[in-house]
Amino acid sequence: MDDVQELYRQVILDHNRNPRNFGEIGDATRVVSAVNPLCGDKLTLYVKLDHGTVRDISFKGSGCAISVASSSLMTERVKGATVPDALRLFDQVHDLLTGEHEHEHAADLDKLAALGGVRDYPSRVKCASLAWHALKAAVTEKDDTVTTE
Amino acid sequence: MSSAPHRCPAGLRSDFAVLRTEFPALHQLVHGKPLAYLDNAASSQAPNAVHDAVAVQARLNHSNVHRGVHVLSERSTAAFEGARAKVRRFINAAATEEVIFTRGTTESINLVAASLGRQRLRAGDEVLITWMEHHSNIVPWQLICEQTGARLRVAPIHDDGSLDVAAFEALLGERTKIVAVTHVSNALGTVNPVASLVAAAHRAGAVVLVDGAQAVPHLRVDVQALDCDFYAFSGHKMFGPTGIGVLYGKRALLAAMPPYQGGGDMILTVSFERSTYNALPYKFEAGTPNITGAVGLGAAVDYLESIDFDAAAAHEHALLEYATQRLVSDVPGARVIGTAEPKTGVLSFVIDGVHPHDLGTIVDHEGVAIRTGHHCAMPIMERYGIPATARASFAFYNNRADVDRLIVGLKRAVEIFRG
Numbered sequence: 287m288d289d290v291q292e293l294y295r296q297v298i299l300d301h302n303r304n305p306r307n308f309g310e311i312g313d314a315t316r317v318v319s320a321v322n323p324l325c326g327d328k329l330t331l332y333v334k335l336d337h338g339t340v341r342d343i344s345f346k347g348s349g350c351a352i353s354v355a356s357s358s359l360m361t362e363r364v365k366g367a368t369v370p371d372a373l374r375l376f377d378q379v380h381d382l383l384t385g386e387h388e389h390e391h392a393a394d395l396d397k398l399a400a401l402g403g404v405r406d407y408p409s410r411v412k413c414a415s416l417a418w419h420a421l422k423a424a425v426t427e428k429d430d431t432v433t434t435e
Numbered sequence: 436m437s438s439a440p441h442r443c444p445a446g447l448r449s450d451f452a453v454l455r456t457e458f459p460a461l462h463q464l465v466h467g468k469p470l471a472y473l474d475n476a477a478s479s480q481a482p483n484a485v486h487d488a489v490a491v492q493a494r495l496n497h498s499n500v501h502r503g504v505h506v507l508s509e510r511s512t513a514a515f516e517g518a519r520a521k522v523r524r525f526i527n528a529a530a531t532e533e534v535i536f537t538r539g540t541t542e543s544i545n546l547v548a549a550s551l552g553r554q555r556l557r558a559g560d561e562v563l564i565t566w567m568e569h570h571s572n573i574v575p576w577q578l579i580c581e582q583t584g585a586r587l588r589v590a591p592i593h594d595d596g597s598l599d600v601a602a603f604e605a606l607l608g609e610r611t612k613i614v615a616v617t618h619v620s621n622a623l624g625t626v627n628p629v630a631s632l633v634a635a636a637h638r639a640g641a642v643v644l645v646d647g648a649q650a651v652p653h654l655r656v657d658v659q660a661l662d663c664d665f666y667a668f669s670g671h672k673m674f675g676p677t678g679i680g681v682l683y684g685k686r687a688l689l690a691a692m693p694p695y696q697g698g699g700d701m702i703l704t705v706s707f708e709r710s711t712y713n714a715l716p717y718k719f720e721a722g723t724p725n726i727t728g729a730v731g732l733g734a735a736v737d738y739l740e741s742i743d744f745d746a747a748a749a750h751e752h753a754l755l756e757y758a759t760q761r762l763v764s765d766v767p768g769a770r771v772i773g774t775a776e777p778k779t780g781v782l783s784f785v786i787d788g789v790h791p792h793d794l795g796t797i798v799d800h801e802g803v804a805i806r807t808g809h810h811c812a813m814p815i816m817e818r819y820g821i822p823a824t825a826r827a828s829f830a831f832y833n834n835r836a837d838v839d840r841l842i843v844g845l846k847r848a849v850e851i852f853r854g
Contacts, residue, residue, distance in 0.1 A: 290800040294793070294851050302852075325792045326809045326822045348822045350792035351852070410796060 293407060294351065297359070297400040302351035307344040307361035314342075320420040320432040322412050327353045331420040338369050340425065350413050352404060357417035359398055369425045376422050383411050449746035455832040457482045468802030471837035476621050476649060476781055476828035477806050478671045481735065485675055488734035492727045499723055501700060515726050518733030519716070525736045526666065527657040528683050532715040535689075536729050539680035540648040541571040543667035544615070546682055546695045546719060547644050548575035552613065554692060555642070558584030561610040563641070565590045565598055565627075566818055567620040570811040572646045576615060585612070592818065596623040596773035603632065607639035614643045618650035622810040622826070623773025624755075624781025626654070633663050642688065648672055652830065653751065653779045655744050658683050670728060674830075675735030679728030682719070689715050696721040747831035751780035754829045758782050758838045766845045767853075772824050780829030783810075786845065789852045791825040797851065798844030805841070 314332035321328050329347030333340060343361045347354075360379075364372045379398060380386075385405045404414045412434040423429045448454060455461060460480045463470050472480060492514055498507035500515045516531075523531045537543045556562070562576045566589055573587075580587045588611075590603035598616075607614070614636040619626050629645055636643045644665040650656055652673040658666045665688075670679040684692075694701055694712055698721030703711040712718045759782060762769045768787030786794060795807035806826045809816045816822060827841055 290797050290847075291851065293796065299852065299854070324808065326813070326816065327792070328822070350790040352793070354790075407796060410792075413792065 293403040293410070295400045295403060297397055298351060298355040298403070301355035301358040305345075305354050305358040307358065307365070308346065309344050310346055311342050311344045314344075316424040316427065318420045318424045318430055318432060320347075320416050320423075320434075322349070322353070322416050322434045324409075324412065324434065325350065327413060327416060329353070329357055329417060329420060331357075331417065331424055333421075333424040335369070335425065335427075340364050340367050340369070340372055345417065345420075349416070350410075352401075352410055352413040353416055356401055356414045359401065360417045360421060363396075363398060364421060372421060372425050376418050379418050380415070383414050447743035447746075448741055449743040449750075451747070451750055451831050452834065454482075454742070455834070457484070458832055459483060459486070461832060465802040465804070466800050468800075468840070471801075471803045471833075471840040473827040473829065473833065473837060473841060474804045474806050475652070475830040475833075476672070476810075476826065478677070479652060479674050479830050480832070481674050481676065481731070482738050484738050485731050485734045489676060489727050489731040492730040497727075500726055501717070511726055514730045514733070515724070518729040518736075521733045521736040522681055525656075525740065526651075526681075526683055527659050529659060530686060533683055533686050533689065535682040535684065535716040535719045536724050537667075537680045537682050538678055538725070539669040539671070540646060540667045541575075541680075543665075543680055543682035544572055544644065544646065545575045547665050547667075547684070548579045550692045550695045550719075551642065551688070552576070552579035552583065552585075555612050556580070556583040556585040559610060560585040560612045561588050561608070562586070562613045562615065563588045563590060563603070563606055563611050563636075564615050565603065565617065566592045567596070567598070567623060567625060567812065567815055568615070568617055569621050569646065569648070570813070572615050572617060572644075573814070576613075586610075589814075592625075592815075593775075595775045596620065596625045596778075597775035598625070598627050598632075600628065600632070604635050607635060607641065609640065611636070611639050611641045614641045615646065616643070617646040617648075618656075619647075619653070619779050619781075620773070620812075620815070621649045621781070622812040622815050622824070623775065623783055624649075624778040624828075625773060625775040626650070626777045626779060629663065630661050633661055637662070649779065649781075652739075653748060664688055670732040670735060673732075673735055674738060676728045676731035679725045679732050681732075686715065689719070694718055694721070698722040700724075742831065750831055751829045751833075754833055754835070754838060755780045755782060757835060758827060758829075758841065761838060761842050762845070765842055767849055769845070772819055772821070780833075782827045782829075783824040784826075785821055785824055786849065789848050791823040793852070794825045794845065794848050797848040798841060801840055801844035801847060803837075803841050803844045 316333040327349030334342040496510040500512045645663040647668040651668040666683040671677040701721040772783040791807040
């Protein structure tokens with residue numbers, strides 16, 4: 287469907303206007319910076335990991351509506367999740383954004399399915415995936431910086 | 436066609452609606468809407484004359500240059516060197532030896548930074564640039580400063596996007612060995628007073644490189660009148676192909692500089708003990724060059740020389756004024772970034788509550804191509820405290836309908852985001 291509102295669904299616009307978990311949490315155990323050098327989107331992800339669970343999570347930064355909404359939706363969804371659940375969700379969202387195996391997960395994704403609109407916009411997939419790469423880096427405790435390139 | 440730089444307008448073309456028909460890419464639908472191509476500062480479209488010249492070179496004359504004795508090689512060499520002669524005349528260089536073909540502006544600047552920088556810069560010396568440079572006129576200087584211990588200084592700009600000339604002049608001193616300044620800002624459109632900047636830099640004893648990538652398609656450039664030591668520009672921003680560009684340099688400086696890259700074509704003799712280098716400009720053209728690109732660039736120069744440049748500049752300026760006025764009056768929350776006088780046809784702007792990247796996608800759906808992002812000029816974005824802008828940039832083939840389509844797209848974006 288060649289309608290730009292497929293990309294800018296109400297859920298996306300709402301989370302862009304009123305991002306959830308926006309700000310800095312004081313007792314984060316992991317802080318990851320992520321940049322999309324193509325467009326200059328920047329985000330810092332704060333995660334409090336506690337015995338293999340994402341106890342608290344927040345983000346700060348600037349970016350387009352897709353990137354802000356994706357960050358907001360991501361933090362809302364993974365707060366309280368175990369690390370394996372967060373990683374499973376990463377894989378599902380990755381498939382959703384790239385259009386692979388979409389139907390297998392559609393039911394689990396709930397609100398996150400709204401991010402699927404980027405599939406038809408190759409230049410915007412990275413906007414949606416930035417926060418998720420930051421999440422993966424945070425919970426696997428590997429890198430402190432993430433870039434989409 | 437008359438010869439540069441002093442031409443009589445008689446016989447030059449200024450029928451921009453007709454010229455537009457000669458650019459095939461402009462006549463297509465995008466998302467079911469007629470294309471409005473307003474991303475000319477990133478890359479301009481090429482006319483049929485350029486596509487035809489490239490096709491003839493690639494299909495019939497393809498061969499290497501400067502080495503074969505056969506007919507195709509002789510044709511290629513004549514076309515390649517013919518393009519160099521056209522470029523010389525176009526920018527009024529004193530000699531064809533001063534025109535070096537490169538991959539583009541970026542390679543031209545890297546060539547000077549690496550070759551001249553290594554030769555001239557010592558610890559404590561300074562390289563002076565401005566706040567409005569493209570990354571390609573920042574990073575090569577940072578690299579050579581790191582290698583030599585020289586220091587990079589940056590001249591500030593005013594809020595309107597014009598250079599703070601007094602601060603620029605105050606930063607010039609006996610430590611200043613190289614000055615690198617853009618002729619026209621890609622992000623803001625500001626036209627710098629290059630001739631007077633060059634004169635001031637020369638008084639301080641510095642060598643001056645001018646980044647002309649955004650100037651050559653829109654202004655008459657006469658490198659001897661500017662008196663710059665180097666002038667860099669790209670084919671694809673002046674209606675030619677990608678992958679070809681030019682470095683102009685004063686002969687005495689080029690002759691004294693060490694080669695940038697080694698390889699075929701740039702040598703006279705090679706032995707394992709020592710090689711001797713070819714004459715200018717070949718000393719700086721190692722390896723088989725982009726022959727079809729150069730031929731296409733030559734065709735673009737011919738095309739530009741057939742146009743009344745002053746009328747083209749006036750046409751672009753009228754579009755800029757029309758677009759600026761419509762943006763400010765018809766699009767709620769719009770703000771123009773960069774209002775210096777004079778300016779080329781670059782309209783950089785932000786809209787409250789809608790990120791430029793989202794604007795780009797939404798107007799694309801209306802068939803409108805604009806650039807969004809930091810425009811490879813992150814420091815200027817920082818200067819204005821914004822992460823990015825949307826940028827519409829005009830060429831002589833654009834018209835008011837293109838601007839109207841842009842405004843429709845922007846209003847649609849505001850409607851979507853504000854509900």
